Amino acid sequence: MPARTLRGRFLRPRADQRTFDDLPDALLISDETGRIVSFEPTPPGSGVPVTLPGVVWMPGFVDAHVHFPQTRVVGRSSGGLLTWLERTVFPEEARFDRGAYADEVAAEFCKALITHGTTTAAIYGSSHPLATSKLFAALDRSNLRAMAGLTLMDRGAPPVLCMPADTALLACEALIEQWHGVDDGRLRFCVTPRFAVSCTPDLLRRAGALAARYDLPVQTHLSETLDEIAAVAQAFPGHASYLDVYAAFGLVGTRTVLGHCVHLSATEWDALAASGAAVAHCPDSNAFLGSGVMSLADATARGVRVGLGTDVGAGRSFSLRRTCAAAYDAALSRGARIGPDEALWLATVGGARALGLEAEVGLLEPGFACDLAAHDVPAGLDTDALFDHLAFRAEVGSVKNVYVRGRRAV
Ligand code: GUN
Ligand code: FE
Numbered sequence: 001m002p003a004r005t006l007r008g009r010f011l012r013p014r015a016d017q018r019t020f021d022d023l024p025d026a027l028l029i030s031d032e033t034g035r036i037v038s039f040e041p042t043p044p045g046s047g048v049p050v051t052l053p054g055v056v057w058m059p060g061f062v063d064a065h066v067h068f069p070q071t072r073v074v075g076r077s078s079g080g081l082l083t084w085l086e087r088t089v090f091p092e093e094a095r096f097d098r099g100a101y102a103d104e105v106a107a108e109f110c111k112a113l114i115t116h117g118t119t120t121a122a123i124y125g126s127s128h129p130l131a132t133s134k135l136f137a138a139l140d141r142s143n144l145r146a147m148a149g150l151t152l153m154d155r156g157a158p159p160v161l162c163m164p165a166d167t168a169l170l171a172c173e174a175l176i177e178q179w180h181g182v183d184d185g186r187l188r189f190c191v192t193p194r195f196a197v198s199c200t201p202d203l204l205r206r207a208g209a210l211a212a213r214y215d216l217p218v219q220t221h222l223s224e225t226l227d228e229i230a231a232v233a234q235a236f237p238g239h240a241s242y243l244d245v246y247a248a249f250g251l252v253g254t255r256t257v258l259g260h261c262v263h264l265s266a267t268e269w270d271a272l273a274a275s276g277a278a279v280a281h282c283p284d285s286n287a288f289l290g291s292g293v294m295s296l297a298d299a300t301a302r303g304v305r306v307g308l309g310t311d312v313g314a315g316r317s318f319s320l321r322r323t324c325a326a327a328y329d330a331a332l333s334r335g336a337r338i339g340p341d342e343a344l345w346l347a348t349v350g351g352a353r354a355l356g357l358e359a360e361v362g363l364l365e366p367g368f369a370c371d372l373a374a375h376d377v378p379a380g381l382d383t384d385a386l387f388d389h390l391a392f393r394a395e396v397g398s399v400k401n402v403y404v405r406g407r408r409a410v
Contacts, residue, residue: 060119
């Protein structure tokens with residue numbers, strides 16, 4: 001792996017504030033392991049040429065919630081969550097019983113992440129083990145960083161998407177064996193029960209036990225829509241809350257990422273915060289399906305870690321820049337304005353911390369991985385205009401060089 005020296009304009013995230021320092025001319029040096037060795041304003045007379053004129057470098061985006069087998073149904077509207085799952089999502093996800101189809105889409109999926117400047121993703125794989133293995137293989141070849149899992153369902157979906165707990169857990173073990181920890185932890189397996197509606201208590205219990213046995217991250221959906229919450233209350237009577245259903249099966253802890261969290265009471269936010277779980281905020285998806293608007297302020301006030309998720313295919317784009325705009329809109333509509341820099345910070349450092357990668361990803365400091373993307377930007381933007389441009393003009397400009405641990409993502 002080549003050691004790299006990059007010179008140019010950088011947005012360097014702050015560790016303790018949701019913003020960035022704008023360094024108009026800085027030099028970033030990484031070693032042959034892809035770790036940052038030094039990063040500082042370019043010293044006078046350095047003699048290093050500007051690496052790519054016209055770009056701003058920033059940490060690669062972290063997509064904290066995205067569905068691989070929905071790549072080809074992005075932007076397909078058919079109703080609210082449960083109707084959309086039935087009409088749009090399940091028929092498409094059923095196609096992944098063919099390995100060749102999964103192969104094709106996995107290549108498209110990885111390409112979409114890279115072309116939007118995303119270097120890390122928390123991915124809901126297929127419900128088919130072979131297709132999920134093909135996803136891992138494509139991520140490996142692409143040099144992306146990811147955690148991904150077999151999407152677990154044993155009820156509430158067409159039979160081709162459901163797998164009995166016994167078989168599903170064996171398939172998870174095989175995937176763990178093959179993919180968990182590959183390339184020094186660049187790829188990780190994540191226990192991924194789809195949501196309580198599509199899992200029996202037995203499946204949830206075993207998923208929780210699997211996560212504990214292998215010390216794995218967990219991802220699932222929580223309180224996205226009112227219909228869904230009603231269905232969970234009916235299927236799991238006797239629990240204090242939707243969160244409590246997952247907690248009862250050992251699925252909630254500091255390694256858990258909960259998608260959506262739109263309809264939580266203050267008490268539920270308190271319980272979530274106390275559990276140490278993180279949130280994947282998916283504001284574009286929430287708008288598209290009419291799910292509601294998550295209260296970012298409730299998470300922030302309690303110190304809950306938050307990342308941003310495109311939630312493709314309910315999210316209409318693989319672009320975390322678009323998700324930043326949606327997060328801004330969502331916050332405004334709840335009367336709790338955030339800045340575009342805060343949204344961009346959540347899409348980078350926030351996501352890295354939500355996914356448990358805080359020691360390696362997000363910040364641009366010595367010791368951190370050289371996970372970067374170069375965004376084309378118009379000349380002459382001051383710092384505020386640059387934040388606005390990145391968050392609100394996602395359609396302008398392209399992403400140039402994307403690196404994970406200093407290696408090109410392809
Ligand atoms: N809840 C359960 N499955 C899904 C899904 O695929 N997308 C979204 N947005 N919510 C879900
Ligand atoms: Fe989702």
